[in-house]
Amino acid sequence: MDINTSELDCLVQKYEELLTSTADTLWDYAETAYQEIKSCTLLKKHLCSHGFTLLPTSPQLPTAFAAKYGSGRPVIGLLGEYDALPDMAHPADCFLPTEPTSCLTSAGHGCGHHLLGTGLLAAALFLKDLMDKYQLPGTIIYFGCPAEENEAGKSQMLAQGFFRDVDAAFSWHPHAQSGIFNQSLxxxxxxxxxxxxxxxxxxxxxxxxxxxxxxxxxxxxxxxxxxxxxxxxxxxxxxxxxxxxxxxxxxxxxxxxxxxxxxxxxxxxxxxxxxxxxxxxxxxxxxxxxxxxxxxxxDSLLPNPSLDRLLLKYMKTFSPAIYTPEEVSYAAQAEKVLGNPACDMPLCTLPDLSLTRKTGISTDVGNISQKLPCTAFMTACYAKDTPLHHWTAVAQGKSSIAHKGMLTAGKILAASIWELLLSPEIMEHAQKDFLTEKVKRDIA
Ligand SMILES: [Zn+2]
Known part of the structure; x- marks a missing residue:
């Protein structure tokens, strides 16, 4: 059964203020690997105040956590990240590379993990409301995953047994264009x-x-x-x-x-x-x-065609992205410093709908994908040519474009997981895909 998309739009309206202010606060905190005390505390606070229960954690990983809602199978994991990059601070909305920074910290969200963690919080809150209203089966667990940058924090979480008994996991990543994210180095x-x-x-x-x-x-x-x-x-x-x-x-x-x-x-x-x-x-x-x-x-990402197709379906449903004239001229400022001043439309409104998409990046979501069925995607949160790990991404991190991409990610996740909760056959296919892809790559 497909979700009623106007119902999701109502949920976006209901939670929009909480979500955008959370993302902005995480941007301000800009805490680096394993230092994300304030960031994870804020996310835990929101999850607990909306009925999620904290699960036991590991003393070795104080900024990792898991918060669950619902009961029984399937158990769906949401892989939230919130770490910033060292030496990456840049003022919000400033497109001058030499502008002296007014930030309190030298770290900055150059990879958009403030949006990433909050986009998964959005999915968790939307799904919680839907599970209550429609008595959906299953369990949602928001995993607070520290230190994606430079430390592969999820490999430590795996070693500590965080993802035991999870049937499938979902993640997403802010980017300049929407599309599936199922290949990494x-x-x-x-x-x-x-x-x-x-x-x-x-x-x-x-x-x-x-x-x-x-x-x-x-x-x-x-x-x-x-x-x-x-x-x-x-x-x-x-x-x-x-x-x-x-x-x-x-x-x-x-x-x-x-x-x-x-x-x-x-x-x-x-x-x-x-x-x-x-x-x-x-x-x-x-x-x-x-x-x-x-x-x-x-580890490299293991694609899961059944889950990837599910995400693509809803990426299509929630496109094209609609931008205001102010957002277009905002993105044009970024394009100018990125060396593309003449571009007509500085934002990607349509997703890349190909089922495989090569990237040169690495992610510790790959480690999860080699242990259980897992999928991830990207949504457009920045001007068209914005590279990650760059000050122009930090500058755009609190923009309405970034917020829009994050809320769209929350909707795509909630709609996909809704369908998964109601369709045991998709879960079965996802499990088969997982085993097939492992054999193809000779992974133990
Ligand atoms: Zn990242």
């Missing part, structure tokens, strides 16, 4: 710490063994590796410790953080072994030692 985050011997670089250079030299040689080795790796793989790195600030001291300690990405988790693991060997080679060349630590692993 697996990503191994690995730190390489080199330890050498310090010495005066001029008085006794022969006694020094430079950890910085080892880092540089490792990076050169990986640059040569790039010629001989698959086209669709990606490797990038940052110095976490470049060995100090004084050129006359041979650095005894230096550290690199690598992101090693490939379309499949298994390929990323293979590529990482080659990078590890280069690190060992760099240590050998410089007479230093290397300590290799896996910081976190993002």
């Amino acid at each position: 697996a990503n191994q985050r690995v730190s390489y710490t080199f330890t050498g011997t310090s010495a005066h670089a001029s008085l006794a250079p022969h006694l020094g063994r430079s950890a910085l030299d080892a880092c540089e040689l490792m990076n050169i080795g990986v640059n040569y590796l790039r010629e001989h790796m698959p086209d669709n793989a990606r490797i990038h790195y940052a110095y976490l410790n470049a060995g100090g600030k004084l050129p006359n001291i041979v650095p005894a300690k230096a550290q690199l953080l690598y992101a090693i990405r490939s379309p499949q988790s298994r390929e990323a693991a293979e590529l990482r072994k080659r990078v590890d060997r280069i690190a060992a080679g760099a240590a050998l060349m410089t007479d230093t030692k290397v300590d290799i630590q896996t910081r976190c692993i993002y």
Whole structure:
């Protein structure tokens, strides 16, 4: 049974103020990985005041939580995120890159997770009202998922047993265009710490063994590796410790953080072994030692055609997006700084309705998708060419365009899950798809 869309519009009206103010407050908090105390407290407060019950959590993950409503099967998970990016603060609605920031914090919502977490709150509240009114079967669990950025927080939640007994999970992500989100790159985050011997670089250079030299040689080795790796793989790195600030001291300690990405988790693991060997080679060349630590692993997204089709159906239902002339000129300001001043329509009003959609990004929703049937999508929340992890996305994070995309995401989620709760056969197909896709990719 399809949902009555005007009923959903009434629910949007009922909760709009609460939802937009929640997203704006999360934008203000801008808390980074595992520091999201205020953000998760606010979301928990709204869920509890609307009848959701908090489930036991893990002391190791104080900013993770789960809040449920309803009873029995199916059990549907909503994967909410709310972490910001470090060094990304930018004033709202400001399109000048050099404008001095008036933000209180140096972190900013450059990936739109304030909208993401709130869009799933929207779905939770809409579904709660619908479940009450129509006596729908099943359970909804809002999972508060910390540290998506840089830490793959959901991998820790999986290890702590958060998603046990969940039949299917849903997520979404703010973007510049709506569409399905069922492909991502697996990503191994690995730190390489080199330890050498310090010495005066001029008085006794022969006694020094430079950890910085080892880092540089490792990076050169990986640059040569790039010629001989698959086209669709990606490797990038940052110095976490470049060995100090004084050129006359041979650095005894230096550290690199690598992101090693490939379309499949298994390929990323293979590529990482080659990078590890280069690190060992760099240590050998410089007479230093290397300590290799896996910081976190993002698995690639496993598509689930049955659930993806369900989302696409409602993406179509709730399109095109209608924008006011003010919103169009607002987006035009963003397009101007993004180098596209002449574009006629600076916003994507229609979704991309293809069933597979390639992206170069990684997400820890991938880790969930390899454990249970899972699906995700994107809605347009920004001007057409806005890249994520960029100050222009932070600037647009409190705009009515962003709010609109978030509320549309809430409607798409609620409508899809409504249909899923009422159609056990879709759940069965989703389970079959999950097993088929795992076999295709040889995932245990
Ligand atoms: Zn993100």
